[in-house]
Amino acid sequence: MKRSEIIKIDRENIWHPFTQMKDYENSEHVVITRGKGVKLFDIDNNYYYDTVSSWWTNVFGHGNKHISHNIRSQLNSLEHVIFAGITHPYAAKLVDLMNRFLPSELSKYFFSDNGSTSVEVALKMAFQYWQNLGKTSKTKFIFFENSYHGDTIGAVSVGGIDLYHKLYKPLMFNSHQVKSPICRQCIFRKNRFTLNGDTGCNCECIDEVERLIEDRSEEIAAVIIEPMIQCAAGMNIYNGIFLKKLRDLCTQNDIILIFDEVATGFGRTGKMFAFEHVGIIPDILCLSKGITGGFLPLALTVTTKTIYDAFYDDYFSYKTFFHGHSYTANPIACSAAVGCLENFIKKPIEKYKSGMEKLKDAAIMMSEFDFVSDVRNIGFIAAFDIINPYSGKPFPAKERVGLKIYHESLKNNLILRPLGDTIYWMLPVNIRKIDIEQIYNKTVKSIKNVIEGYSWLRS
Amino acid sequence: MKRSEIIKIDRENIWHPFTQMKDYENSEHVVITRGKGVKLFDIDNNYYYDTVSSWWTNVFGHGNKHISHNIRSQLNSLEHVIFAGITHPYAAKLVDLMNRFLPSELSKYFFSDNGSTSVEVALKMAFQYWQNLGKTSKTKFIFFENSYHGDTIGAVSVGGIDLYHKLYKPLMFNSHQVKSPICRQCIFRKNRFTLNGDTGCNCECIDEVERLIEDRSEEIAAVIIEPMIQCAAGMNIYNGIFLKKLRDLCTQNDIILIFDEVATGFGRTGKMFAFEHVGIIPDILCLSKGITGGFLPLALTVTTKTIYDAFYDDYFSYKTFFHGHSYTANPIACSAAVGCLENFIKKPIEKYKSGMEKLKDAAIMMSEFDFVSDVRNIGFIAAFDIINPYSGKPFPAKERVGLKIYHESLKNNLILRPLGDTIYWMLPVNIRKIDIEQIYNKTVKSIKNVIEGYSWLRS
Numbered sequence: 013m014k015r016s017e018i019i020k021i022d023r024e025n026i027w028h029p030f031t032q033m034k035d036y037e038n039s040e041h042v043v044i045t046r047g048k049g050v051k052l053f054d055i056d057n058n059y060y061y062d063t064v065s066s067w068w069t070n071v072f073g074h075g076n077k078h079i080s081h082n083i084r085s086q087l088n089s090l091e092h093v094i095f096a097g098i099t100h101p102y103a104a105k106l107v108d109l110m111n112r113f114l115p116s117e118l119s120k121y122f123f124s125d126n127g128s129t130s131v132e133v134a135l136k137m138a139f140q141y142w143q144n145l146g147k148t149s150k151t152k153f154i155f156f157e158n159s160y161h162g163d164t165i166g167a168v169s170v171g172g173i174d175l176y177h178k179l180y181k182p183l184m185f186n187s188h189q190v191k192s193p194i195c196r197q198c199i200f201r202k203n204r205f206t207l208n209g210d211t212g213c214n215c216e217c218i219d220e221v222e223r224l225i226e227d228r229s230e231e232i233a234a235v236i237i238e239p240m241i242q243c244a245a246g247m248n249i250y251n252g253i254f255l256k257k258l259r260d261l262c263t264q265n266d267i268i269l270i271f272d273e274v275a276t277g278f279g280r281t282g283k284m285f286a287f288e289h290v291g292i293i294p295d296i297l298c299l300s301k302g303i304t305g306g307f308l309p310l311a312l313t314v315t316t317k318t319i320y321d322a323f324y325d326d327y328f329s330y331k332t333f334f335h336g337h338s339y340t341a342n343p344i345a346c347s348a349a350v351g352c353l354e355n356f357i358k359k360p361i362e363k364y365k366s367g368m369e370k371l372k373d374a375a376i377m378m379s380e381f382d383f384v385s386d387v388r389n390i391g392f393i394a395a396f397d398i399i400n401p402y403s404g405k406p407f408p409a410k411e412r413v414g415l416k417i418y419h420e421s422l423k424n425n426l427i428l429r430p431l432g433d434t435i436y437w438m439l440p441v442n443i444r445k446i447d448i449e450q451i452y453n454k455t456v457k458s459i460k461n462v463i464e465g466y467s468w469l470r471s
Numbered sequence: 472m473k474r475s476e477i478i479k480i481d482r483e484n485i486w487h488p489f490t491q492m493k494d495y496e497n498s499e500h501v502v503i504t505r506g507k508g509v510k511l512f513d514i515d516n517n518y519y520y521d522t523v524s525s526w527w528t529n530v531f532g533h534g535n536k537h538i539s540h541n542i543r544s545q546l547n548s549l550e551h552v553i554f555a556g557i558t559h560p561y562a563a564k565l566v567d568l569m570n571r572f573l574p575s576e577l578s579k580y581f582f583s584d585n586g587s588t589s590v591e592v593a594l595k596m597a598f599q600y601w602q603n604l605g606k607t608s609k610t611k612f613i614f615f616e617n618s619y620h621g622d623t624i625g626a627v628s629v630g631g632i633d634l635y636h637k638l639y640k641p642l643m644f645n646s647h648q649v650k651s652p653i654c655r656q657c658i659f660r661k662n663r664f665t666l667n668g669d670t671g672c673n674c675e676c677i678d679e680v681e682r683l684i685e686d687r688s689e690e691i692a693a694v695i696i697e698p699m700i701q702c703a704a705g706m707n708i709y710n711g712i713f714l715k716k717l718r719d720l721c722t723q724n725d726i727i728l729i730f731d732e733v734a735t736g737f738g739r740t741g742k743m744f745a746f747e748h749v750g751i752i753p754d755i756l757c758l759s760k761g762i763t764g765g766f767l768p769l770a771l772t773v774t775t776k777t778i779y780d781a782f783y784d785d786y787f788s789y790k791t792f793f794h795g796h797s798y799t800a801n802p803i804a805c806s807a808a809v810g811c812l813e814n815f816i817k818k819p820i821e822k823y824k825s826g827m828e829k830l831k832d833a834a835i836m837m838s839e840f841d842f843v844s845d846v847r848n849i850g851f852i853a854a855f856d857i858i859n860p861y862s863g864k865p866f867p868a869k870e871r872v873g874l875k876i877y878h879e880s881l882k883n884n885l886i887l888r889p890l891g892d893t894i895y896w897m898l899p900v901n902i903r904k905i906d907i908e909q910i911y912n913k914t915v916k917s918i919k920n921v922i923e924g925y926s927w928l929r930s
Contacts, residue, residue: 013560013567021563025570027581027779029795030555032786041558046548055560067553067797080546083803087539089505091766094525096489097877097888099500101472101514104480108472111484122486125585125768126796132587132623136639143638151641163794164591166624166642176793179602180595182610183625183644301797307550309584309768309798320486327491328869334635335622336488337585338526338760339768344542410787418556429556 015055018043035415042422047074050440050447052427060422061451063437064429068243068275070306072355073440079305079351086347095123095340102346109353110312113284117293120320122313122333123341127274128162130298130311131236135166136335137319138234138268138296144322144331150266152228153185154221154235156192160244161236161272161298170236173244188232190221192242193250196386215254218261225261234268234296240286240390243275246434247395249388252290259292268319270296274311278302278352279361279441282368282391295319305352310345361441368392370445371437374452381456383463392443395436398459402469407433413462421458426451428458435459474514477502494874501881506533509899509906511886519881520910522896523888527702527734529765531814532899538764538810545806554582554799561802561809568812569771572743576752579779581772581792582800586733587621589757589770590695594625595794596755596778597693597727603781603790609725611687612644613680613694615651619703620695620731620757629695632703647691649680651701652709655845674713677720684720693727693755699745699849702734705893706854708847711749718751727778729755733770737761737811738820738900741827741850754778764811769804823900826907827851830898833911840915842922851902854895857918861928866892872921880917885910887917894918 019040027033028041043055050073051059062070072079086102093100107121122133135153142150155161155170162168163176169184171177172192177184193215225232239255242248262269271294276286280302283289287297296319300311325331339345368391375394379387382401388394398414400407407413414430421428428435437451478499486492487500502514509532510518521529531538545561552559566580581592594612601609614620614629621627622635628643630636631651636643652674684691698714701707721728730753735745739761742748746756755778759770784790798804827850834853838846841860847853857873859866866872873889880887887894896910 013563018558018560018563021567022558025566025578025580026558026562026800027579027774027792028555028558029582029799030791030793032782032784032791033779034783035786041556044549044552044557044559047550047552052549052552062552064553066551067555069551069797074552075546075550080550083546084543087534087542090503090511091506091534091539092525092528093503093506093511093521093533094523094886094888096487096526097500097886098503099477099481099485099487100503101477103485104472104477107484108480119484120486121484123488126588126798128591128796129585129587129623135624135642136622139642140638163595163796164588164623164625165594165628165644169624169642175789179599179789183594183598183628185624185642185644308803309796309801315486320492323491324493325491327494327871330634330638332489332491333486334489337587337622337768338528339585340488341485342768344767412786427553427556429553 015043018055039419049073050443058425060425060427061447061454062427063439063451064427065438065440066306068280068438069301070440071278071302071352072305072442076305076355078355079307079348082347082351083307083344086344090343092339092342092344096336100343102343102350103341106346106349109350112357113353114314115293117316118297118314119317120315122315124311124313124337125309125339126311127298127300128164128167129337130274130300130313131161131272132164132166133313133335134236134270134296134298135170137313137315137333138270140333141268141319141322142233149230150233152231152233153187154224154232155187155189156237156242157189158192158242158245158248159238188224190224191217192245192248193217193254194248195250196388213251215251215257218254218257221258222261225265225267229265229267232267234270235262236270236272239271239273239276240281240289241276241393244431246431247388247393247436249390255287255290256292268295270294270298272298274298274300279356279364280392280438282361284356284361303352304345304348305355307348308345310342310349364441366445367439367441367443367448370448371439374448377452383459392439392441393436395434398433398435400466400469401463416462417459420461421455424454424458426454426458428455474502477514498878508532509902517884519884519886520906520913521886522898522910523886524897524899525765527739527897528760529899530737530761530811531764531901535764535810535814537814538766538807541806541810542766542803545803549802551798551801551803555795559802561805562800565805565808565812568809571816572812573773574752576775577756577773578776579774581774583770583772583796584768584798585770586757586759587623587626588796589733589759589772590620590731591623591625592772592794593695593729593755593757594629596772596774596792597729599792600727600778600781601692608689609692611690611692612646613683613691614646614648615696615701616648617651617701617704617707618697647683649683650676651704651707652676652713653707654709655847672710674710674716677713677716680717681720684724684726688724688726691726693729694721695729695731698730698732698735699740699748700735700852703890705890706847706852706895708849714746714749715751727754729753729757731757733757733759738815738823739851739897741820743815743820762811763804763807764814766807767804769801769808820900825904826898826900826902829904829907830896833907836911842918851898851900852895854893857892857894859925859928860922875921876918879920880914883913883917885913885917887914
């Protein structure tokens with residue numbers, strides 16, 4: 013298809029996700045036709061650095077050969093089969109490999125298709141667990157301000173970003189929202205985020221959720237949280253002590269702890285899973301995005317034998333978990349996921365240090381610009397906020413500075429996807445140092461070009 | 472992997488969908504390793520007829536060469552890219568082909584990953600449409616008894632099967648459930664279902680939803696229904712006049728009509744889409760399952776320009792549809808879907824008459840057994856209920872006759888998946904007559920073997 017034909021169809025027929033379509037009234041969507049490593053190429057063969065790993069999915073760069081090979085092989089045997097009453101070696105292989113990476117406590121794997129469904133499974137599982145045990149008062153969830161767990165109604169009900177979620181209030185179930193740990197805006201002034209790590213806090217900000225849990229443990233089924241970093245919130249990296257305390261509170265008060273590692277899993281934070289940073293284990297773990305290396309939709313909700321056993325009973329006890337999707341454990345997606353894990357077996361995440369260090373260096377360099385504030389970094393993620401260099405304050409929202417930087421970045425061979433005025437990079441684990449340098453330089457250039465447009469603010 | 476290894480991992484680690492795992496305490500899941508046409512093969516090379524098209528997804532048999540070819544080609548260029556700010560020819564191609572099959576009124580395509588998410592998108596879109604227009608009182612949905620629209624909380628909230636949905640009531644939003652048209656149990660005794668078609672009814676059963684719509688149009692956002700056949704309900708095929716009347720009611724009362732064609736789309740009912748049977752057009756159409764020919768998860772929610780336009784505005788009007796999944800419009804899944812549609816262009820659904828006729832013959836033959844009642848058929852779907860041949864009444868639920876027939880069917884090279892005591896076949900469109908004969912014979916044998924176990928009931 014020609015560029016003009018694609019654009020015509022795109023304009024007339026395609027409704028893009030998370031997009032105000034009117035924003036493209038005077039510009040066009042970029043037409044990407046191929047990818048290789050950290051670069052994407054458009055139909056005119058211009059390249060772009062994919063600094064957001066295509067919505068945080070891509071782990072080893074585009075077109076990873078081993079994953080492609082696995083998919084091709086899979087097509088020779090079985091593309092799909094119903095997963096009720098039937099099993100297949102492609103799911104078994106995947107689960108066998110997952111067992112090498114997860115602690116033995118997380119031993120029961122429920123498949124679905126995407127991050128939202130992995131969260132829906134977790135929520136329904138946690139809810140039904142208490143019902144099956146006869147503790148029927150435990151029906152409520154606790155979630156965190158600015159959290160994001162997906163866009164289906166269950167996931168929206170535990171979402172804390174008003175822009176995305178508030179409108180749907182009449183469709184949402186009632187949950188308890190509590191304040192997140194936001195280290196860079198610490199209200200206790202104990203751990204204002206620095207790149208140099210801990211500044212002596214003990215997560216005093218746990219107090220709100222602590223009081224809630226202790227007061228209402230009889231009605232709380234579960235707590236759901238993105239461990240170490242709230243991604244959609246604007247890459248809010250926080251102190252892991254918070255998670256340790258949360259784990260203790262949940263254990264002491266008979267509450268299920270759900271970790272949503274849809275974005276953080278599979279190496280993104282520098283460990284295979286973010287919870288490894290603090291050495292604790294959730295009761296339910298949600299995984300998707302990177303699980304197939306960024307090739308295909310697949311999700312897992314992993315839980316403990318304790319939770320599984322509460323559903324295991326005679327049929328007419330009506331304790332069955334009646335949940336399922338047609339493509340549950342799709343063999344092609346499983347083969348991609350096996351490829352991803354095999355890549356991590358061949359070269360474990362610990363061996364990708366050089367990219368992480370280079371990214372940290374870039375983050376530190378970025379922190380020296382006067383239009384940058386609150387630089388933060390973990391593993392292959394770095395983020396910072398754009399501020400008005402003349403006032404040191406944020407730009408007014410109506411300026412949409414982030415969006416302007418996005419448009420400018422396209423002219424500089426870069427795909428950024430700012431969250432408001434937060435600019436972030438989320439990179440594949442095998443990125444080369446030279447590519448990080450290029451991304452750094454091109455990002456700085458893009459931001460400077462936009463900021464210069466505001467030079468009148470100086471006066 | 473060896474059979475024993477696979478079974479060991481399956482038992483220890485895999486939680487299957489819609490499955491009481493204790494039901495497999497004394498038996499094992501079948502280990503399927505490959506598929507070809509309508510047959511699946513286990514690890515010991517035994518074959519099984521896939522009479523349920525692997526949960527209603529498979530359209531052209533397993534291992535369809537053209538779809539496989541398309542996926543292989545796609546792997547040479549682009550496995551995935553973020554679909555916000557970016558478009559690609561693989562989605563454009565798919566949408567261009569879809570336009571050939573859908574009426575021009577359905578012109579706006581929103582991508583997601585599975586049937587549940589396609590429904591969640593439809594529900595949120597319908598809800599927000601009225602909010603964006605300022606008709607904020609229109610927040611409620613109407614759904615039908617025994618309907619099934621998926622397992623995420625939004626989809627569950629408009630689900631009418633108590634066994635799957637009731638438990639989650641505290642998590643569900645309030646909707647209005649109305650009685651379904653159940654022709655085979657017609658309370659007006661006008662159109663007790665027969666294989667010979669219409670018996671003169673005018674869908675008097677519309678009266679309940681008619682009254683509800685007319686009384687409460689100010690609060691109703693949308694009606695959601697599976698057109699022509701409620702599948703999970705036990706393959707409840709109903710008179711299309713009901714849909715025509717429902718369309719008129721929705722139009723007259725400013726209510727959005729959502730058709731969930733996740734199961735019925737892509738040829739399953741003998742037309743490309745079930746709504747073609749009655750020549751009416753919904754405002755929102757949900758598609759998944761067969762869209763990739765049964766290869767990969769992908770979904771579309773298709774709607775009108777009228778609905779789209781209510782979201783198209785300046786960013787700070789806050790009318791954006793903030794919904795999206797990481798793998799939105801995944802190029803590999805798009806390439807499979809393009810393959811599926813290309814198959815239908817090469818040989819349109821109308822040309823697959825012989826299989827449909829053969830299936831109808833098989834259904835008519837089935838209706839002559841004394842252990843069978845209420846045979847029903849549309850396109851490539853046929854279903855019937857198992858009854859006690861001695862009393863002419865259903866077996867008690869606790870006998871789990873359907874489950875027994877399922878286990879027996881495996882011994883006869885057949886995968887059935889009874890819905891309670893309803894046995895059904897849902898077949899690929901290109902199935903050969905000889906395979907339908909085999910499926911018929913093996914099904915009869917499996918049922919007879921189970922019924923014979925009840926011969927003591929005769930006395």
